[in-house]
Amino acid sequence: MPGGTAFPHCSGVLVAGDESPHAKAITLSSRKWGQRGDVALLRLSFGRFGDEPALTASDDQLLAWAADDLVTVFGVAVDPVDVRVRRWIEAMPQYGPGHADVVAELRAGLPPTLAVAGSYLDGIGVPACVGAAGRAVTSVIEALDAQVAR
Template structure:
């Protein structure tokens, strides 16, 4: 990445400031955890934050770089600074992975459903399809209550729920963990998928990220058929709505979202789309906010759990799929060790 790569997004003075950044003294305190916005604004300027960094982090966390900690968002960058990088430019160069020449995006052929169905077939779980409403100790194990009134015994429990739900469920059995979970703020978001006629002339790009404060309702537009290739007789795209602090996921109707989405597509691409199908998915409290000091908060949470109680979810070690898989494996290993089942194995 070079200053010239953001030319057109920021003014010439900001490009010049970025180019000169390696020559400015960097005062970095190892192990510190500033917000991403504080660091980038200080070194590169406010325009880089508003027009480059914020749209990227909003797409990942539905939040703002002003509230997201550097160590959670870009751990490799923090590590490079701790290791003595002489400037932010130098740290970015050290933190970037080597170029592979491979595709930017990758996915499972057929989607995550293929993986989930394979895991279900291998694990042979008993799926109850009800919500857990209570958790209490029972002998050497646990008893869970669900919203149908049923009660379920268990030797060990993995709570794979968002942090706000964990705070309530664990309050009576792991108050230290519940208190830590209650300090992890979450955002809600909505994803609207559209199928449009195959000949709709979208540009040859994967989509658009929207800066905070722009006159658009969506925070991101993904041109799915451009990103992953055409399948069937329609183009697919999706629009994401909802940022931290907004209640749009709760208050906006499906009709509102469709109207806003069509208007945003008209504004961004100059196209009036006529969807042939629409799907709306709401995710409540599903986007944890990784503030400064998040790793210490998670360590406090885990330290407050009894041995046969573990947690998994996107609020722990990262919001992406690999991080969530890692957290789940860690939880499974914890409870297997706790119940002493030496024959059990965690799939890798």
């Protein structure tokens, strides 16, 4: 979007499943990660588990939904500088019952100097992944320190 586009002072919104916008999330990336010259970066995410319309929509339809949703949610009609559509079909893990127990069992079976982390284990958001990676690194460092101290 042009850099002067008047978006609210937030990093974005999550949309409840029963609300009218097609997007499930709108991220004002430039607010989160800094301005990039004279453009504002946005990301709109479409689709939820089992959401067939989002899977089968054409790129043009997704772009039309994006423009409509920006008006609906922020009251802003936009003229994008550039657009990209990226499809991550079945990209988000769907955790079943007992998932936490399976992950705990996996980790318990690893040697102390090996750790695992990732969205398939601990959550799909950046904070969950960064947190899990930090815990994994800490556990390996502590195990290596203990070996050196022996």
